[in-house]
Amino acid sequence: MSNTKNSSESQDSQDSRKSEEKDTERNVAEDRPSPMEVLRHACAQLGELTGMAVESASAFEQTEDGWSLEVEVLELARVPDTMSLLASYQVDVDSRGQLTGYRRVRRYERGRADPHRPGGR
Numbered sequence: 001m002s003n004t005k006n007s008s009e010s011q012d013s014q015d016s017r018k019s020e021e022k023d024t025e026r027n028v029a030e031d032r033p034s035p036m037e038v039l040r041h042a043c044a045q046l047g048e049l050t051g052m053a054v055e056s057a058s059a060f061e062q063t064e065d066g067w068s069l070e071v072e073v074l075e076l077a078r079v080p081d082t083m084s085l086l087a088s089y090q091v092d093v094d095s096r097g098q099l100t101g102y103r104r105v106r107r108y109e110r111g112r113a114d115p116h117r118p119g120g121r
Helices: 002-031 035-050
Strands: 053-062 066-076 085-094 099-109
Touching (some): 035 066, 035 085, 035 099
Antiparallel strands (some): 066 085, 085 099
């Protein structure tokens, strides 16, 4: 009977460990923001840091360290609006959605089409 009891306790212990592991995985997944949350938060952070209006995100991808975005920002409003200056910013975000860096990668007038660039960027 003690052998059966030990076997039952061992099974209960294993079940308890598996349950704890699942809870930990669930908590880690819940701590990670969704892609939309990352996008919204990164755009808000960039706008607050630069003082410029974020217009849109034109690229968004997950990296080993978090996320990488290309965000379009209104740098200088002009009349007519097609003459306004926009800029693309490369924005890096960690896995928790916190902005870790940004840099301007190009500047252009709103109404201008991009010349073809290798690599799609």
